[in-house]
């Protein structure tokens with residue numbers, strides 16, 4: 001009612017957008033598959049700030065970095081909420097997953113634990129761990145015969161880093177019981193998006209007698225499983241702390257300071273699961289995007305390898321100490337995160353008060369998407385956006401490119417794990433480039449299977465659909481150095497047993 005009145009008087013009106021359909025609802029116009037493409041088309045047609053309705057909720061989509069900066073960053077006091085997600089956040093997660101929490105005291109308590117584990121100094125301290133895991137990844141890639149096996153190796157690499165920094169223990173194989181349990185959680189969580197359940201559109205159903213609230217049954221069963229898993233991995237650390245065998249980890253630190261964070265046991269357990277929930281799929285998908293780009297743009301692969309050879313030579317693996325001497329590789333990684341961003345609409349923010357921007361009314365309770373996909377493919381900022389061209393980040397003085405972090409979101413909700421992610425990506429990417437010719441798989445006649453640049457999954461996160469990829473040692477010493485480094489890593493990794 002309020003929104004209708006606003007838009008039909010002389011007060012500022014909602015931003016322009018696609019024509020409202022039946023009951024003013026645009027849900028039918030938003031495809032289930034890769035909805036970000038439609039959002040981008042609307043941003044191009046109607047402007048940098050557009051509005052639509054999903055059910056009864058006004059939705060604002062921001063299509064340029066400037067608009068995202070003006071609103072999500074500069075007006076963070078208004079734009080840092082999250083939309084209500086009854087099934088996903090309230091029923092399935094008991095309101096304990098920080099990513100879905102609205103901005104307020106509970107979120108800030110959660111965030112202080114996350115910051116303690118992912119701040120700049122903590123992130124630098126994970127480099128030895130990331131180095132060890134990447135050495136093991138290199139051996140996995142060198143020795144595996146199956147051209148699709150890299151997916152599991154990369155996933156194990158990303159998972160083990162996150163699990164170690166959160167709980168101080170490695171994941172040696174994807175058949176680890178904790179991983180198998182977690183797959184059930186992840187699988188279900190991925191399916192719980194707002195709009196799927198009637199109660200998200202009709203919260204009045206929450207007034208039904210509880211035994212009649214059929215929509216609770218399945219998520220509540222999953223919540224019990226998730227809680228048991230998160231508590232059990234945290235309690236393992238508690239026991240190790242009592243025995244004096246605990247490794248430094250986010251869990252050990254936050255348990256030792258639990259009263260300062262002001263979180264209960266179960267809230268702490270859920271907070272510790274956040275890197276796991278947000279950091280594994282995203283890092284894995286980014287490394288897959290890197291591999292896809294290397295198959296499709298072999299000249300870029302070669303140029304990066306030449307840079308690495310000139311700085312590192314052939315007798316040792318590159319490491320973090322080489323980071324600052326490899327500008328092309330650094331630009332290549334930025335381009336990986338831009339060329340095919342893996343969180344195309346970010347995670348939705350929500351407004352906590354009414355606002356007016358450039359004469360347009362943005363109501364309290366609106367869902368606000370930063371359209372990362374539109375921003376990272378804007379030809380005015382990134383000419384020929386489908387081209388994978390690291391040079392665009394080197395031959396520029398445009399501040400938007402020099403401090404490029406768009407793929408990680410905006411303002412107070414910006415990804416707190418971005419530096420952990422970038423370190424994992426750097427160390428794996430630079431070592432793969434050093435050691436291997438990254439080549440397409442071949443069919444039974446020996447012809448290269450060139451993957452599509454556009455075949456991606458849909459969801460909150462997107463990743464390339466699987467494509468075969470081969471890893472061929474680039475020079476005489478590569479295999480030997482990889483094997484030796486992996487043996488050393490086996491010994492060093494004992495620290496995180």
Ligand code: HEM
Pocket residue numbers: 098099100114118162274275276278279280282283286342343346347348349370407408409410411412413414415416417418420421422
């Ligand atoms: C390349 C890899 C990654 C990408 C592209 C990425 C991207 C994002 C994006 C777009 C958001 C939403 C920001 C917003 O609301 O504006 C986000 C949030 C978040 N990310 Fe990441 N992320 C990555 C890796 C990681 C890693 C490795 C971790 C943990 C170690 C992590 C932890 C989180 C958490 C906890 C949030 C929620 C923050 C909040 O709601 O306040 N992410 N990420």
